[in-house]
Amino acid sequence: MRVAVVRNRDVTGVINRFGQPSPQPPEPWPKESSEGVVAALQEGGHEVLLCEGDKGLLATLERFMPPDLQARPSGIVFNLACGIQGESRSTHVPAMLEMAGVPYTGSGPLGQGLTLDKVITKRLIRDRGMPTPNFRVMHRGTEDIGDLRFPVVVKPLCEDDSLGLQLVHEPGELKRAVELVVEQYAQDALVEEYIEGREISVPLLGNEELDVLPLVEQDFGDRATRLMTWESKYVAAAAPSKVCPAQIESRLATVLRDISIATFRACQCRDYARVDFRIDRSGQPFVLEVNAGPGLTTTSSYMVAAKTAGHTLSSLVNRILDVAHTRYFGTAVPQRRT
Numbered sequence: 001m002r003v004a005v006v007r008n009r010d011v012t013g014v015i016n017r018f019g020q021p022s023p024q025p026p027e028p029w030p031k032e033s034s035e036g037v038v039a040a041l042q043e044g045g046h047e048v049l050l051c052e053g054d055k056g057l058l059a060t061l062e063r064f065m066p067p068d069l070q071a072r073p074s075g076i077v078f079n080l081a082c083g084i085q086g087e088s089r090s091t092h093v094p095a096m097l098e099m100a101g102v103p104y105t106g107s108g109p110l111g112q113g114l115t116l117d118k119v120i121t122k123r124l125i126r127d128r129g130m131p132t133p134n135f136r137v138m139h140r141g142t143e144d145i146g147d148l149r150f151p152v153v154v155k156p157l158c159e160d161d162s163l164g165l166q167l168v169h170e171p172g173e174l175k176r177a178v179e180l181v182v183e184q185y186a187q188d189a190l191v192e193e194y195i196e197g198r199e200i201s202v203p204l205l206g207n208e209e210l211d212v213l214p215l216v217e218q219d220f221g222d223r224a225t226r227l228m229t230w231e232s233k234y235v236a237a238a239a240p241s242k243v244c245p246a247q248i249e250s251r252l253a254t255v256l257r258d259i260s261i262a263t264f265r266a267c268q269c270r271d272y273a274r275v276d277f278r279i280d281r282s283g284q285p286f287v288l289e290v291n292a293g294p295g296l297t298t299t300s301s302y303m304v305a306a307k308t309a310g311h312t313l314s315s316l317v318n319r320i321l322d323v324a325h326t327r328y329f330g331t332a333v334p335q336r337r338t
Helices: 034-043 057-064 089-100 108-114 118-127 171-185 230-234 250-266 299-306 313-329
Strands: 001-008 046-054 075-079 135-138 152-156 166-168 187-192 195-204 209-212 217-221 241-243 269-278 285-291
Touching: 001 034, 001 108, 034 046, 034 313, 046 057, 057 075, 075 089, 075 118, 075 135, 075 195, 075 313, 108 118, 118 135, 118 187, 118 195, 118 250, 118 285, 152 171, 166 171, 171 187, 195 250, 195 299, 195 313, 209 250, 217 299, 250 269, 269 299, 269 313, 299 313
Parallel strands: 001 046, 001 075
Antiparallel strands: 135 187, 152 166, 152 187, 195 209, 195 217, 195 269, 217 241, 269 285
């Protein structure tokens, strides 16, 4: 089967440099997953093209996977694109593919947009009775904090990978923390109560029937700052180890699974996603956010969980492809060549 792996590494394929750019994260940039996904799909017997999710994408796809005589799809996209610039960047490639009639893996424009905006996510799940830390949205840092309790976590409203995340211990630090987010990311800041406790990720795979992969805990050890910042994710000396399966009692594990499935559905996710929690000292879980396109690098929480469940990178990537193909066509990917 023809599979195009779409990513955003090159940011030059635009008509104009205009609108909010995709932020350049601190060094070092993590090892990209696209090459591993390409190799995994090739191992699965597919004809694979790696391409950029830019203004030339549709022409590239039309050459690689031209429709049949009935104008039906002749291939599928494995979407790893995060966008180049502008509003709701992660929605851009899915929206292009929807318009062009090209099937693809992962969440659609709606799911990508809902989960990218952390406040929308929190409101959706709170409306359904699921717990999330108390929060405010701020532009200046001098707004009324209401009943928020310090310390608080300050982060951009619509970014991922823990970019711009800061822990603020007292009101006097809040103004500068919010200003940094607005200056660096050209968007408002989400200010939410910091939950002291354990951090657990729940990886999900599927659609109508959802598989909950083994839960993953971030082991912060004796670190003074027990947060998943950019540096703690991608700088080897700072990276906490991952415990999988997380050592939690069965009742709490069931609660986390149930909340994660409800969150997946509330946020219109598709195929695969990851829900992140903090568990306070009394055992109360709080949803932090949802990642509609979790990383597939070998050290990512999603991949750690998949390995614990018995997957290799190849079997996981091809399973995600099967899940997406079934969603569109009712069956798994046709038998691959050996």
